Structures are given as structure tokens and as C-alpha cells.
Amino acid sequence: MEGTVLIHKEKTASTSFTSAMSLTRMGTSQVPRRYVLPPSQRPNPNSIVSCSLLDPLPSNTLPLIDLASLQDPSMRSKVIDKIRNACKEFGFFQVINHGVSPSLMKGALDVASEFFNLPPEEKINLMSNDINMPVRYGTSVNHVNDKVHFWRDFLKLYSHPLSKWIDLWPSNPPKYKERMGNYAEAVHALHIQLLQAIFESLGLNPNYLQEEIQEGSQVMAVNCYPACPEPELALGMPPHSDYGFITILLQSYQGLEVMDKKQNWISVPVIDGGLLVNLGDHVEVISNGIYKSVVHRVTVNSEKKRLSIASLHSLGIEKKVGPAPDLLDEQHPKNYKDSSFRDFLDFLSVNDILEGRFIETLKTKA
Numbered sequence: 001m002e003g004t005v006l007i008h009k010e011k012t013a014s015t016s017f018t019s020a021m022s023l024t025r026m027g028t029s030q031v032p033r034r035y036v037l038p039p040s041q042r043p044n045p046n047s048i049v050s051c052s053l054l055d056p057l058p059s060n061t062l063p064l065i066d067l068a069s070l071q072d073p074s075m076r077s078k079v080i081d082k083i084r085n086a087c088k089e090f091g092f093f094q095v096i097n098h099g100v101s102p103s104l105m106k107g108a109l110d111v112a113s114e115f116f117n118l119p120p121e122e123k124i125n126l127m128s129n130d131i132n133m134p135v136r137y138g139t140s141v142n143h144v145n146d147k148v149h150f151w152r153d154f155l156k157l158y159s160h161p162l163s164k165w166i167d168l169w170p171s172n173p174p175k176y177k178e179r180m181g182n183y184a185e186a187v188h189a190l191h192i193q194l195l196q197a198i199f200e201s202l203g204l205n206p207n208y209l210q211e212e213i214q215e216g217s218q219v220m221a222v223n224c225y226p227a228c229p230e231p232e233l234a235l236g237m238p239p240h241s242d243y244g245f246i247t248i249l250l251q252s253y254q255g256l257e258v259m260d261k262k263q264n265w266i267s268v269p270v271i272d273g274g275l276l277v278n279l280g281d282h283v284e285v286i287s288n289g290i291y292k293s294v295v296h297r298v299t300v301n302s303e304k305k306r307l308s309i310a311s312l313h314s315l316g317i318e319k320k321v322g323p324a325p326d327l328l329d330e331q332h333p334k335n336y337k338d339s340s341f342r343d344f345l346d347f348l349s350v351n352d353i354l355e356g357r358f359i360e361t362l363k364t365k366a
């Protein structure tokens, strides 16, 4: 049958199911049971706060930061102040004038879309249940808990250094490597600038951990959320925070929601040419909790396929990260244990993403 794929080869060799993309193409009018969330975890449209994007920031708006002035010595400290406020208040902000060109962004979204439109037979050889695989196609299933599924197909790509990984990336569509690779490199350069600004906003040397960051890891999660016949019952991704320093996210359509301090879900509007920046668990740990990683989730809609490219940046897989010594003294003891990307992968391999966040396991006090 078109679209039926075998998954969980290692665990349940007989399990077969159809990807969200194939279900949508078949014109399914109801989501299969495995996507239906318990009522308490469903997106409740009445509780979602919509925000306008204003600058400067009154309450109840999401921060939008113009990076054009970051390189201007007379303006830099103003931008750093805005970044500090955004990190403290939300752990999230959007950026414009960030240096990644509109054509690179469009090129990456176009090839992402073409890849997910390929017939299942073309994608299946990239499918794996092993979260350590450097290139991994997945269709909605959660690697631990195969009872709850999410309305998402994804392709995870190890991306830095690009020359090490790009040969493993898909050769079809033919422009995939070139377009996605150019985007990955531009976003990698942007993430270095953003980290410098974030460190500066904490009072740290902007070049803190510079060498380790240059040698760090970049994993891109290219996500596809097809139109969903019953969007009120399912999610594209459950609530989680990202591992790593920051995630730079490009979205083609609305769907991402971030949780604010009052635990309201705030829907993130799409800004033409903008990119989203999520603080991840590394920043929470390095700042010793001054900043918190942002909890976010993805809702789906019945009208339109949504694509997103999440570029996740962290230290190398075995490198431990801990609170910055300059932020610690007798009044400010260490609130988090040191940990590595490997520790996170080990955590993920035995924990369902719905059951707690990795960062909670690092706290030295309750």
C-alpha cells in the first residue's frame, strides 16, 4: 500500500503504519487513534494567547530584535539590553536583519518541501529508530512510546562541520545538499554572533568557550507537518525544551507556541524574513538558571502543510557543559550538574519526551 512503512525494526518488527504525509495525501478525514492525545494534552484554542510584535516591548508581546546594530559599537549595548530582556522574560525572541539572505531561506524551505513530497520508497532507506544516526528520517512516531504519535515527518541532519556530513545527506532532490548546506553554514555563522551577544548580556566574555563552540555540533531538524483533518486532537510536537545553546528556527507558516512564565501558550507569528531563536538547556546551565530554556510545542492546522527547519547548536557530543565559573560565588552556588550531549542522548533513549525534561535531571536542588 502506498505510504505504508515498516518502523521499529529492532523493537517490533511487525509494526507498520502510514506517515502523516501519506495520510493527508490519501484524504483521511479523521486522524487515526494513535495521534489522538489525552484531553489534558490537546491544544485548547481558547487558552492560546495571540501576540502582536511590537518594538519596544509592552507586556504581552513577543520580542523582535533587529540585529542590524549589533556590529555598531555605539548601538551594541542597546541591542544587548533587548536580548537580555528577551532571554529573561521568554527564553525566546525573533530576529530580523540577521544576515541570512531571503534566497537562502527560501531555497532551504523549497528543497525541504520537495524531499517530503518524494514517494515513501525514496525516503525509507533513511529511516531509523536509532537516535545516534547522523541522518535520520522519521515519521511521527516517538522512539520510546509508540502509543502516542505526532503529526510530523522529519529529517534530522548532522550539519557541522558540513564537509564531514554532507555526503550522507539526501541526493534527491538534486539541489538538496547545495541549498540546505548553504543555509546550514549561514545559520552556523549567525549562531556564533548570537551566542556572543547572549554571553555578553550575562556579563561574561563574549568569546567564552569560543573554541569549543567552533568545534561544536549542529543538528538540523527539518520538519514537515501536513494539513491535519482534526487539528484540535493532535500535536505536531509535544511540549519540550531543546538541548544545546540555542535553536535557530525558520518556519513557513504559523504553528509554533512558546510557554510564558504564567504557563500560557503563546502563538508565535510568522515574520517575513525573520528567524526565531529559542534558548536551549545549555544556556540555562551556563547562566546557572539566570536564563531558562523555553518550553515549546507545535500545533497543526487543517488548511496547509507547514515546514520548519530547526538548527540546534551545542557543544561536541562528549563535551560537558556546566555553569560559567564567573557567575558563581558564595551567594550563587552551582545550581546545575555538568552534562554532555551524550548524556542527553542516553536520557532520550530511555525517556519519553512527554515524561519530563532533561534539564530537570541536572538541577542540584529541587
Ligand SMILES: O=C(O)CCC(=O)C(=O)O
Binding pocket: 221, 223, 237, 242, 249, 251, 255, 256, 296, 298, 307, 308, 309, 310
Ligand atoms: O517546528 C517547529 O516550529 C519547532 C520544531 C522543534 O521544536 C524542534 O525541532 O525541536
Ligand SMILES: [Fe+2]
Binding pocket: 240, 241, 242, 247, 296, 310
Ligand atoms: Fe524544539
